[in-house]
Amino acid sequence: MSLLGEIERNPPAVEDRGVLRFITAGSVDDGKSTLIGRLLHDTRAIFEDQLAAVARASSKRGQDALDLSLLTDGLEAEREQGITIDVAYRYFATPRRKFIIADTPGHEQYTRNMVTGASTADAAVILVDARKGVLPQTRRHTYIAHLLGVRHIVVAVNKMDLVGSDEATFECIRRDFLAFASALGIVDLRCIPISALRGDFVVERGELMRWYRGPTLLAALEEIDVADEADALPLRFPVQLAVRPGAGTDFRGYSGRIESGAVFRGAEVLALPSGRRTVVKDIVCLESSLPVAVAGDSVTLTLADDIDISRGDLLAEPTLPPRAAKSIEARLCWLSAQPLDARALPVARFVLKHTTRSVRAKLVSLNSRVDVDTLERHTKPTSLAMNDIAHVALALAQPLFVDSYELNRATGSFILIDEASNQTVAAGMIDG
Amino acid sequence: MSAVLESARAGRTALPLRSHLDWLESEAIFILREVAGECANPVLFFSGGKDSIVLLRLAEKAFRPAKFPFPLMHIDTGHNFPEVIAFRDARAVELRERLIVRSVEDSMRRGTVKLRRSDESRNAAQSVTLLEAIAEFGFDAAIGGARRDEEKARAKERVFSFRDEFGQWDPKNQRPELWNLYNTRVAKGEHMRVFPISNWTELDVWQYIERERLAVPSIYYAHRRPVVRRNGLLVPVTEITPPREGEKLEELSVRFRTVGDISCTCPVESDAATAAEVIAETALTTVTERGATRMDDQTSEASMERRKKEGYF
Numbered sequence A: 001m002s003l004l005g006e007i008e009r010n011p012p013a014v015e016d017r018g019v020l021r022f023i024t025a026g027s028v029d030d031g032k033s034t035l036i037g038r039l040l041h042d043t044r045a046i047f048e049d050q051l052a053a054v055a056r057a058s059s060k061r062g063q064d065a066l067d068l069s070l071l072t073d074g075l076e077a078e079r080e081q082g083i084t085i086d087v088a089y090r091y092f093a094t095p096r097r098k099f100i101i102a103d104t105p106g107h108e109q110y111t112r113n114m115v116t117g118a119s120t121a122d123a124a125v126i127l128v129d130a131r132k133g134v135l136p137q138t139r140r141h142t143y144i145a146h147l148l149g150v151r152h153i154v155v156a157v158n159k160m161d162l163v164g165s166d167e168a169t170f171e172c173i174r175r176d177f178l179a180f181a182s183a184l185g186i187v188d189l190r191c192i193p194i195s196a197l198r199g200d201f202v203v204e205r206g207e208l209m210r211w212y213r214g215p216t217l218l219a220a221l222e223e224i225d226v227a228d229e230a231d232a233l234p235l236r237f238p239v240q241l242a243v244r245p246g247a248g249t250d251f252r253g254y255s256g257r258i259e260s261g262a263v264f265r266g267a268e269v270l271a272l273p274s275g276r277r278t279v280v281k282d283i284v285c286l287e288s289s290l291p292v293a294v295a296g297d298s299v300t301l302t303l304a305d306d307i308d309i310s311r312g313d314l315l316a317e318p319t320l321p322p323r324a325a326k327s328i329e330a331r332l333c334w335l336s337a338q339p340l341d342a343r344a345l346p347v348a349r350f351v352l353k354h355t356t357r358s359v360r361a362k363l364v365s366l367n368s369r370v371d372v373d374t375l376e377r378h379t380k381p382t383s384l385a386m387n388d389i390a391h392v393a394l395a396l397a398q399p400l401f402v403d404s405y406e407l408n409r410a411t412g413s414f415i416l417i418d419e420a421s422n423q424t425v426a427a428g429m430i431d432g
Numbered sequence B: 001m002s003a004v005l006e007s008a009r010a011g012r013t014a015l016p017l018r019s020h021l022d023w024l025e026s027e028a029i030f031i032l033r034e035v036a037g038e039c040a041n042p043v044l045f046f047s048g049g050k051d052s053i054v055l056l057r058l059a060e061k062a063f064r065p066a067k068f069p070f071p072l073m074h075i076d077t078g079h080n081f082p083e084v085i086a087f088r089d090a091r092a093v094e095l096r097e098r099l100i101v102r103s104v105e106d107s108m109r110r111g112t113v114k115l116r117r118s119d120e121s122r123n124a125a126q127s128v129t130l131l132e133a134i135a136e137f138g139f140d141a142a143i144g145g146a147r148r149d150e151e152k153a154r155a156k157e158r159v160f161s162f163r164d165e166f167g168q169w170d171p172k173n174q175r176p177e178l179w180n181l182y183n184t185r186v187a188k189g190e191h192m193r194v195f196p197i198s199n200w201t202e203l204d205v206w207q208y209i210e211r212e213r214l215a216v217p218s219i220y221y222a223h224r225r226p227v228v229r230r231n232g233l234l235v236p237v238t239e240i241t242p243p244r245e246g247e248k249l250e251e252l253s254v255r256f257r258t259v260g261d262i263s264c265t266c267p268v269e270s271d272a273a274t275a276a277e278v279i280a281e282t283a284l285t286t287v288t289e290r291g292a293t294r295m296d297d298q299t300s301e302a303s304m305e306r307r308k309k310e311g312y313f
Helices: A003-009 A032-042 A048-060 A076-081 A108-119 A136-147 A167-184 A217-223 A227-231 A342-347 B003-012 B020-038 B050-063 B082-095 B104-110 B126-137 B202-211 B275-284 B289-293 B303-309
Strands: A019-025 A088-093 A098-103 A123-129 A152-158 A188-193 A236-243 A253-257 A262-264 A268-272 A277-285 A288-290 A292-294 A298-303 A314-316 A323-334 A350-354 A357-370 A377-379 A389-402 A413-418 A424-430 B042-045 B072-076 B099-103 B141-143 B160-163 B191-194 B223-230 B233-236 B250-256 B267-269
Touching: A019 A032, A019 A108, A019 A136, A019 A217, A019 B020, A032 A088, A032 A098, A032 A123, A032 A217, A098 A108, A098 B020, A108 A136, A108 A323, A108 A424, A123 A136, A123 A217, A136 A152, A136 A167, A152 A167, A152 A217, A167 A188, A188 A217, A236 B020, A253 B020, A262 A277, A298 B020, A323 A357, A342 A357, A350 A389, A389 A424, B020 B050, B020 B141, B020 B202, B042 B050, B050 B082, B050 B202, B072 B082, B072 B104, B072 B126, B082 B099, B099 B104, B099 B126, B104 B126, B202 B275, B233 B250, B233 B267
Parallel strands: A019 A098, A019 A123, A123 A152, A152 A188, B042 B072, B042 B141, B072 B099, B141 B191
Antiparallel strands: A088 A098, A236 A253, A236 A314, A253 A298, A262 A292, A268 A277, A268 A314, A277 A288, A277 A298, A323 A389, A323 A424, A350 A357, A350 A413, A357 A377, A357 A389, A413 A424, B160 B191, B223 B233, B223 B250, B250 B267
């Protein structure tokens, strides 16, 4: 919570770069909770009473030192087991940016939590223990982050103090990681040597690694530029609500969030599924009328023509429309503890939620399962268990308007809901 | 790319970047509209407190010029600060939205709430009245102003948080929540709690109050009030919370950071008379909102989690 304090010390206007969401991933003993504790502590997002509670809990467990990991392990069950079992969200801010951390567990059974955290993340901080180097779990976490479309990867090589702050050790890990990452097609990757325990190169530069000239972890996170990624794509505006207040007004508008691209007054848009073209008359938000709105903005549009549009419809860029699909191929992460037997596919009933539209769906085939450690594909799996990632084919009761997940996260993603239990059983990413 | 986008892009350069408040606001509006689009019979908890005041502003931005697609509801413990109740009623009238009030005292008369002592905090008893009200109206979604930064158990709660037919939260069996694809499906008798400002912090809330020039009950700002010091907290002296024997009455300049049930809500010393001054204090404060103000959260490390499992907000 240092926002105002910093501004007062540093009066020239500080640019507010909005929000950066990132996930942290690492193996069990990589020091992830300590790193998060360090980030929160050194940006002054931890309060005295929280520290006091951590001190009480630490001593109750017979620990002398303050265990910063207790700050982030929220639920009773986790405190009993000493591991993080679910995604927790943490917040801190600097004068330049607000940060949302999705703290995802490193335990190998919990791929689904990492998938969940990564689905909304702009960046991933992958922890590597400097003594151990790149492990199978490191590769798995990096693969999942990449699969979920996380474009910016920061590798924090932790516990540098335990390897004598040795530059050669760091270089070796960095080369290992780069080789693996470039094979995956990761473009933005940065490695930073840190000591979460001592704080070196987390928020402060520290004394340990004078040979390292790059930014601290926090500075690297502050610099990541996410503003243009979704704006640069063609317009996708899934309609959430048609607004017709009635009674004494002829106002008719369509509310939603611009998921990609931009709209402005006078812009031509294509309404789907009707296929009608019309023109944006105005962009309104409460009393104000906006000349232009871009990806991420929640707005209400009024249109020049009175055409039938309702929740679940999509307004799109007419020259680059999405693809209409009644069958799709996708990568699916199975989230349910209940495994899916391939023989049960003909009778399994799902609701597929895509943007603001839900349709009935059937899984037609399980084409292959991906081994997330070796990245090998095993064809025609007989079942899917929790944490499995598979290539599948689906048939839809009504057409959806889709893009490939790689191109557009919002129109390329979906969840599968079991119609009987109402549970969310899988997350899907549509292939190109 | 098309001329459409190029001209939009040219327009874009004149626009400021989206600030963190713009980002949070847009996300919250999206969530409120998802409730309206997917839930048959939602309700929004409005207590007159600052977080629910922010919710109402977000609802205006999400739904105007139409009416809200839900009524407002307050679960009244009967132990309220009069300024807050007056504000609550005035705001509902001003917005021309329907306000439902259900009271813990009615549950006590019905016998569904039994307190061990008459001066016991009624905060936990709210869960009973709340679940009774949800059943009475058949609400399938209840929108609340809880934030994940408030408390450790809340940090793991979903934006759309499922409650079973007993109103219980099962933290170990939460629905995975991916992208912005919320699974809103419930069976009869079950419901969703929805938290549009999950990702906001106390500082964000005050910055938004300042930016949007939102009115809040006067006790959020510095005023003089008789208090006693108890267990490191300042306890307001009222009819419901008289001083205990041997406690020294002091009159201090204080403000409230939260305005819950009188019997468990404490003010902090402050001279902040405006939102900007509260922001400056909030940025420098060293104690959490609940730590400084709530007697009921300190009873054990897991007290919030237990209450939430039982149906609390």
